[in-house]
Amino acid sequence: MVDSGHRISSGPQDDYQATYRAMVNAELPRPPRAEIEAYSRRVGSRMRVYARVVNGAATPLSTARNDATVHALVWEDARVGVTSRFVRAAPWAGFSTEVADGATFTTTLETTDLANVNWSALHTVVLADYAPGPGPAYDVLQAAVAEPAGLYVEPATVTLAVGGDDPEEASAELFIRGPHVLNWTAVTDSSWITVTPDSGGVGARPTITVGAAGLVRGWQEGAATFTASSEDGMSFAQTVTVRAFLGARPPRRHLARGPR
Numbered sequence: 001m002v003d004s005g006h007r008i009s010s011g012p013q014d015d016y017q018a019t020y021r022a023m024v025n026a027e028l029p030r031p032p033r034a035e036i037e038a039y040s041r042r043v044g045s046r047m048r049v050y051a052r053v054v055n056g057a058a059t060p061l062s063t064a065r066n067d068a069t070v071h072a073l074v075w076e077d078a079r080v081g082v083t084s085r086f087v088r089a090a091p092w093a094g095f096s097t098e099v100a101d102g103a104t105f106t107t108t109l110e111t112t113d114l115a116n117v118n119w120s121a122l123h124t125v126v127l128a129d130y131a132p133g134p135g136p137a138y139d140v141l142q143a144a145v146a147e148p149a150g151l152y153v154e155p156a157t158v159t160l161a162v163g164g165d166d167p168e169e170a171s172a173e174l175f176i177r178g179p180h181v182l183n184w185t186a187v188t189d190s191s192w193i194t195v196t197p198d199s200g201g202v203g204a205r206p207t208i209t210v211g212a213a214g215l216v217r218g219w220q221e222g223a224a225t226f227t228a229s230s231e232d233g234m235s236f237a238q239t240v241t242v243r244a245f246l247g248a249r250p251p252r253r254h255l256a257r258g259p260r
Helices: 016-027
Strands: 034-043 046-055 069-080 083-089 092-094 104-110 122-130 139-145 152-154 157-162 169-173 175-177 183-188 193-196 199-201 207-211 218-229 235-246
Touching: 034 069, 034 122, 034 139, 046 069, 046 122, 046 139, 069 104, 092 104, 152 235, 157 169, 157 207, 183 193, 193 218, 207 235
Parallel strands: 157 235
Antiparallel strands: 034 046, 046 104, 069 083, 069 092, 069 122, 122 139, 152 175, 169 207, 183 199, 183 218, 193 207, 218 235
8 A cells, every 4th residue: 555655555454444544644744845836728639737846855856866757647527436536647757857956847748539538527636756765665745736727817906006195106916827838928908007027937926017197086997918828729818907096095995905
């Protein structure tokens, strides 16, 4: 029996369930040793998976050094035998380059053609593991359920005030995430809104700024639209609503300056 790969139990057991429960319970307090961001989408009759892994193992990871690997388990919610899940595919890729502690590795995985599946019942989990030492045991660094591939800009609404007791401009930080192969650009519908930088890759934290020039007194609303595409055919757009107030500071409860 194997838990996350860190512990292995073999041979006769008086109580298999109790032994396995003890192995799993011992794993639960252990902190993750990587951060994983994963997205998936259907491409024809295949599932394509985009993974981003940040090494937190306190040791370099690579296939050559410690057999570090990224796996995607694609399962279907379907009753098969005694289980309610059916693993349809398990593509994987090794860490092709050495990834230092704190550094990032990205990869794209794809299944073979999948037949007779219920696509609406398919899910994907991405995990990374490595061999921490000699012997058969592998250790799972972390796992994450893949989200649908898309462009995610957060927050979706930004509210800022300028003038009065406020400076002549105010800004908030955005966070952009999605499959690692995406590149995005931003355009605004009002001269008083700027995005800096106005293009880049996912993982970026651009600043959205509201300037007093071009505003009228009181509340007004504009937008910044982010579009993203990839060489493998993805295309997405998301609009961030920008609410601005010019004049004396409005009641604090009306203000939301974005993520901290």
